Amino acid sequence: xxxxxxxxxxxxxxxxxxxxxxxxxxxxxxxxxxxxxxxxxxxxxxxxxxxxxxxxxxxxxxxxxxxxxxxxxxxxxxxxxxxxxxxxxxxxxxxxxxxxxxxxxxxxxxxxxxxxxxxxxxxxxxxxxxxxxxxxxxxxxxxxxxxxxxxxxxxxxxxxxxxxxxxxxxxxxxxxxxxxxxxxxxxxxxxxxxxxxxxxxxxxxxxxxxxxxxxxxxxxxxxxxxxxxxxxxxxxxxxxxxxxxxxxxxxxxxxxxxxxxxxxxxxxxxxxxxxxxxxxxxxxxxxxxxxxxxxxxxxxxxxxxxxxxxxxxxxxxxxxxxxxxxxxxxxxxxxxxxxxxxxxxxxxxxxxxxxxxxxxxxxx
Numbered sequence: 001x002x003x004x005x006x007x008x009x010x011x012x013x014x015x016x017x018x019x020x021x022x023x024x025x026x027x028x029x030x031x032x033x034x035x036x037x038x039x040x041x042x043x044x045x046x047x048x049x050x051x052x053x054x055x056x057x058x059x060x061x062x063x064x065x066x067x068x069x070x071x072x073x074x075x076x077x078x079x080x081x082x083x084x085x086x087x088x089x090x091x092x093x094x095x096x097x098x099x100x101x102x103x104x105x106x107x108x109x110x111x112x113x114x115x116x117x118x119x120x121x122x123x124x125x126x127x128x129x130x131x132x133x134x135x136x137x138x139x140x141x142x143x144x145x146x147x148x149x150x151x152x153x154x155x156x157x158x159x160x161x162x163x164x165x166x167x168x169x170x171x172x173x174x175x176x177x178x179x180x181x182x183x184x185x186x187x188x189x190x191x192x193x194x195x196x197x198x199x200x201x202x203x204x205x206x207x208x209x210x211x212x213x214x215x216x217x218x219x220x221x222x223x224x225x226x227x228x229x230x231x232x233x234x235x236x237x238x239x240x241x242x243x244x245x246x247x248x249x250x251x252x253x254x255x256x257x258x259x260x261x262x263x264x265x266x267x268x269x270x271x272x273x274x275x276x277x278x279x280x281x282x283x284x285x286x287x288x289x290x291x292x293x294x295x296x297x298x299x300x301x302x303x304x305x306x307x308x309x310x311x312x313x314x315x316x317x318x319x320x321x322x323x324x325x326x327x328x329x330x331x332x333x334x335x336x337x338x339x340x341x342x343x344x345x346x347x348x349x350x351x352x353x354x355x356x357x358x359x360x361x362x363x364x
Contacts, residue, residue: 299328
């Protein structure tokens, strides 16, 4: 956001186009319209402006944006003005790469300070995009506020290698193993979301001495192929035929499953996430691999303190799957959150309950 603001100031004599901003601020990386609008709004807020008044940063329809406020330049040796407190409170993340046993490069990120907390990959992540997404950012910033948060993009999507031969549940578990080894962690809390829950369960059973606590949110022990083969085949077919199109209609079907109560902006973000995070072929392969998951037999072997969270009316993964996990893990605590979404959004009343449960369980 500050890079964008500086660029607008430096080029205040002209209208700056979207392509200008992407080339200069994002170094040519793919950036959605939602991301761009969000950063422009944040820049306005930082200088006391807003989208209604546009006293300082003005949008020129169909052309771009321009800084129109008065600027006084001066040379000074004084330290720079501090950023607003809400920006300073956001921890910086550092992105690194490690290599899985089959040579696939896995991107992982570190952020925050405190006891280590590893978040396993779930359905389509992007280390950079998730950090600012209204779907994920509130959760990630909350976790990083009190922990050394480690997360990664699984093979086939995000910043990890896309061109890979093996996309399977076992490969997903090996990716987690590789990230843990690369970070040098000996003991940590593990946080699985959606398909990441099964990966977390398998890892915990294999390495019980490393996992101090286990959080499982919106997960399943049995993939769709184990529950409803017809539905699983339909979803894969939709991906193969329509995922990569500019028209978001096909991706909107998945968005509606994950966020039926999301705002239009949140749905656009999720649509963009799915489009830029992986290819249609990889999305289909990942969905097929998660559909074959069955860790039911591993549940009784989990011996660490476990918290199982699930939205009560989750359309993507039914509540019964969360109950199945909690019933199968000895001593697991089960919490049903009042929501129709697969992920709890920051605007939902259930977000407060989720934060409270995590704080109590993880000692945040």
